[in-house]
Amino acid sequence: NAGVMQNPRHLVRRRGQEARLRCSPMKGHSHVYWYRQLPEEGLKFMVYLQKENIIDESGMPKERFSAEFPKEGPSILRIQQVVRGDSAAYFCASSPDREPYEQYFGPGTRLTVT
Amino acid sequence: AQSVAQPEDQVNVAEGNPLTVKCTYSVSGNPYLFWYVQYPNRGLQFLLKYITGDNLVKGSYGFEAEFNKSQTSFHLKKPSALVSDSALYFCAVRDMTGANNLFFGTGTRLTVIP
Numbered sequence: 001n002a003g004v005m006q007n008p009r010h011l012v013r014r015r016g017q018e019a020r021l022r023c024s025p026m027k028g029h030s031h032v033y034w035y036r037q038l039p040e041e042g043l044k045f046m047v048y049l050q051k052e053n054i055i056d057e058s059g060m061p062k063e064r065f066s067a068e069f070p071k072e073g074p075s076i077l078r079i080q081q082v083v084r085g086d087s088a089a090y091f092c093a094s095s096p097d098r099e100p101y102e103q104y105f106g107p108g109t110r111l112t113v114t
Numbered sequence: 115a116q117s118v119a120q121p122e123d124q125v126n127v128a129e130g131n132p133l134t135v136k137c138t139y140s141v142s143g144n145p146y147l148f149w150y151v152q153y154p155n156r157g158l159q160f161l162l163k164y165i166t167g168d169n170l171v172k173g174s175y176g177f178e179a180e181f182n183k184s185q186t187s188f189h190l191k192k193p194s195a196l197v198s199d200s201a202l203y204f205c206a207v208r209d210m211t212g213a214n215n216l217f218f219g220t221g222t223r224l225t226v227i228p
Contacts, residue, residue, distance in 0.1 A: 004157075009129040035214055037121070042204055042218035091157055100214040101146055112140040 002027065004094050004106035005074075012112045013082045021077040021109045025094030032075045033093040033103060034060075034067060043091060049075060082113045116141040118205045119204035127195045128227050135190040135222045137205030146208035147188045148216065149179055151201050158204065164188060175199070195226045 005024040013019050030050055035043040041074050045059040049069035060067065062080075069075040079086055089110050093103035118139045127133045139145055146165050150158040162173025169181045178189045190203060202223050206216040 006157075031214060040221075042220045043216075045209075045215040045217070047135075047216050048196075050212055056215060058213075059215070095214065101208045101216070102160070102163065103214075103216060104160060105150070107157040110155075 002102055004092055006090075006092050006106035006109050007105060008109060010110050012113070012114060014114055015083055016081050019079040019082050019086070019111055019113075021079075021090050021092075021111070023075040023077070023092030023094075023106060025075070025092075026096075026104055029094035029096050031095040031097070031100045031106075032069050033095075034075075034077050035091045035093065037089045037108075038090060039088075046077075079111075082111070084113050086114045087111055116207050116210055116217055118207050118217060118219040120203075120205055120222045123220070124223050124225070125168050126225045128199070129197055130194050132225070133192050133195040133199070133224065135203050135205075135224060137188045137190065137219060138186050139188060139205075139207050140186065141207055141210055142213060143210050144171075145188075145210075147179075147181065148206040148208075149173065149177070149188075149190050150204045150206060150218075152221075161203075181222050193226065195224075197226045197228050200224055200226045 032049045034046040037043045047060045047067045048056040064080045066078045089108045091108045092106045095103045124158040148163045164171045164181045172178045202221045205219040209215045
């Protein structure tokens with residue numbers, strides 16, 4: 001059983017461009033979470049999704065950020081018009097229905113905005 | 115509101131000595147508590163969790179944690195440290211408001227000295 005997959009692992013964008021981060025959960029997991037980690041800090045919750053539904057987006061900035069988890073395919077975290085402050089590591093986690101709080105993390109996408 | 119605190123940014127311990135990484139929490143109701151480890155440029159790896167039951171929880175790689183309700187603590191321990199245990203350790207508590215996301219502490223960097 002493959003773990004949580006994220007791609008790309010590293011992403012460089014110029015200010016004003018769009019960034020798309022992909023996350024494929026573990027097989028059988030229907031809960032997906034996105035977290036952001038700034039250098040030398042802990043992870044901060046951004047958004048929690050189940051298939052085709054956003055359950056909780058209280059940690060996501062209101063502007064420029066959006067997330068989806070379609071019926072087919074990976075979950076996508078989209079950042080429009082990136083700014084330098086968006087540079088961070090973005091981690092995706094997934095969990096199974098029987099224990100939705102037990103989260104397994106992907107390797108992360110490191111976004112650098114130049 | 116729930117939160118976790120890791121009072122030590124850095125812990126140094128000699129190889130072969132016991133190690134403790136501290137965590138205190140604040141939640142209303144019964145807490146769900148977790149420890150994760152992060153190696154450089156990697157995602158978080160699940161170590162162990164406390165949901166209910168025995169206060170001493172055993173996890174991966176020889177780690178264990180002791181849940182202490184009166185002191186609202188969940189310290190991570192290992193009887194004999196290895197150099198390979200050197201990493202960043204995060205304590206987390208589940209969001210008890212209904213969502214399943216985790217609140218993370220700021221992390222403790224463990225260095226095991228040969």
